[in-house]
Amino acid sequence: MSCLFSEKNQELLQKKSTCDRIPPIRPISACLLAGHFMEMNPIYIGDLNPSAQQYSRIESEDGLELEELREVSGDASSCRPKALLAVTLLCCLLLSSNVVLLNLYIKQSRMTQEALQNETKLWKYETFLSHNNTALGDEIDELSRRNADLQNKTLALLDTETVLRGQNENLTQRLDLCWAENGALSAINTNLTASNGALRGHVELLTGLNRRLQGRIANLSHSENELLETNADLASTDAKLLQWVKDLEALEANLTSEVARKSAEEHDLALQYATLEKHCHTILPSFRDHGHHHHHQITSNNDLTGKSMYFPYGVNGYVTFQPEQVGALSSFTICLTHSADLYWEVSLLPPAGQGDMAHFQCLSHHCWVSLHRVSRTIQVSDMPRQSTGWNHTCLTWRADSAMVHLWLNGVGDQGHRESKWGTEQLVGSIVLRQNGGSGMVTNLHVWNHVLSSCEIRSLSAGLSTTSGNVLNWANLMSWQPSQSQIQLTPQENMCRASY
Template sequence: MQFVVCLMILISNAEAIQDLSGKMFVFPQQTDTAHVLLTPSKTNFTAITVCHRSFTDLKREHVLFSVALPSFDIECVVLYKFETNEMVLFKKNGQTSYGELDYKLSTWHSICTTWESSTGLVQLWFNGQQLTKKYVEAQSSQITAPSIILGQVLDDAGDFHSDRSFVGMMTNVHMWDYVLSSCEIQKYVAELSFTPGNVLNWAALDFQIYGRVLIENKQLYSLTMRFLVCLMFLVSNAAAVQDLSGKMFLFPQHTDTAHVRLTPLKTSIGAATVCHRSFTNLKRDHNLFSMSSQSFDNEFLLFYDFTHNEMEVHVKNQKAEYGGLDYKPNTWHSLCTTWDSGSGLVQLWFNGQPLIKNYLSGQSNLTANPIIILGQEQDSHGGGFVVKQCFVGMMTDVHMWDYVLSSCEIQKYVSELSFTPGNVLNWAALNFRIHERVLIENKQMFCQ
């Protein structure tokens, strides 16, 4: 494949298949010419996973991986923006970003990126940490005849620019034509035995070097490995009672429509406990659990106020606030909320820690015929959704009881030990209906 570009070319290595195990590419200077052109073993894709390790001290924007089509259209790009500390993933005309990364200079980092055309979802794994899946609208069903470049990224005219070039070291580049399981990604990060790329394989790499790019022995390093999830994709839109044990809901995009509506086993209760686990990187207000009635929009609501870093518990439109929480992004959190009509007391448990009890007026049951929704906050009974309050991320293990759960049972829930399942909402026998783009996937397992 030929780029119609005007380049000053110095060929350092003839195109050949080489085993680069124990080796690394060194990009020693800022330039608008030096790069490595990789020849994939396959040329048509409906899904991809790309993993690599890189080391740089650049204090500017730089490209980490680039896929272009013969027309110079940018197909897939992984780009780091220094000013905002964001990793940006481009796919066709869509893009999404991941911020607040611990992208230290002069440090080895493992970066894996996945994309699947059937869902339009992309995901970034940073040093083994799974970040939120996000939706980038698929513009085509597949990637065809790509040119894969390390060290540079083409613009619309087919030119390279030195101010986006990569300077540093790169190794262990692999690419697959499917979404790699999280267990395999963790093995890659930990440098354990993993399935090598079937599109690009570092141990059998077909490449050509242009300009000043060197091959040297790889330097030894260590990375902290985090064990997260073994995932696979499953979509369900039918209203039915299902056992969601080992599953999670995935809310992949900002929207004022997508949500999950839950049908409770009981509809008038004098006390309540609601528990769930959630994972998000949202830097704004968002809903975590919304129950409304014809009398109160916020019959029972759990809501995060980003500006004040407060978790709000609403009962019958009254509010209790819990601040100073270590509500980290890209981290699983367990949240349990209790309320009792007899005492009027509410309490929040955050990752197993009991917070202070607050008084909200009681003396009456939660109203009959409630509507319970995940993913959106109800400003009216069953509706009134606002995109700036929607949830984006993953949620699992949603349970609700018609009594105040004991602290021992809450601790068992948080620790994922055997506990009494909810008798109002039971994750293992959940009656629900998905509206629009909400997915069901396998929840996390520990990869041995």
């Protein structure tokens, strides 16, 4: 089958109205498409030509010879250009439509992309213009401010120029006056030159007189120096004598003060000795009746005056006291007299589950204080502690100052402060505990205030019988020892407790 159109068929194809509005298709492409369609569908093409269909049926039914079949084929091929024209038109229409649609879609896509790019460029340009406008506005404001400053400076310079002009005029006038004064001074200088010649003669005369006076002055200066040396020696001697007099007066005053102090101390010691002697004479007869037994039977459990609690070695027991006042304390003073060989501890216990305990204990070389779970160790090596016999120990505390002071045998320390000690202490019971050693404890008193230094010294010296208002050794509410080995004994050798 031929694949080329004739010139007549090509003209007919170009005149079709359906192909006028689409781009023309090359003949070779349409021919290839139509030929491929006819080869794939020969029966369909044959149906378009009745003669070809009739001869094909005769060939299949009567069994014609080869020459007749070729004649039928030759007649059928004359009808194929019509079918080829129809298929070509159909393909031309479809291809043209697809090409147009594809071109329209590509063109629309490009236009849409260009519009987006133009819109992006426009937005960037607007942003750039906005920033430029802002920067230009700032620059305009800055230039306006600078212009205003320049105007102000210009006005100031004009004012300065006016002032300088006035000053220049004044200086010009003063310069004229100076020239006039210079002329007058020149005349005066001429007169002085003339007078100078006359004065030189007088100077020479005076120079001769001055030489003679200097000789006389030298002689007088030598005599004056000798007198000054003599006066200096006399002044030094007088100063030494005055210093000796002052030293003697100061020594006399110190001796007088020392004599007065010694007299006062002697008087105080005499009074203390008399009081202690009276106290010993009052207490000792009752002790002599009981002998030196450590396990003394008492008649009253509330008044422990003249009695001590004895803690044997190795017991490590304690005694619980019921205080007269139960509740919160904003300050307190604890005082007791104890044997030097006994290590003890006094604890203020709050009511059950209502606060922290307060502990105060003393060993051989230091004491230990704990309030509101904050502890502090206090050294007593530099305090007057007795290694044998009795010692009197006191502890004072104030919540408002958070200060603790330790007193040992009438001598107090510098005090100790902790910030957490500034809280009230709850007291429900008081415990006296043995922490080692053995010995006795007596005159345990607790006050709800801080005793003065004078009161503590009087208690230590045995010159005061002040009783505690929280715990009173002479009037106990109740007390209970933890072991039966802790017993009451008479106070023996108490007259030596403060010495």
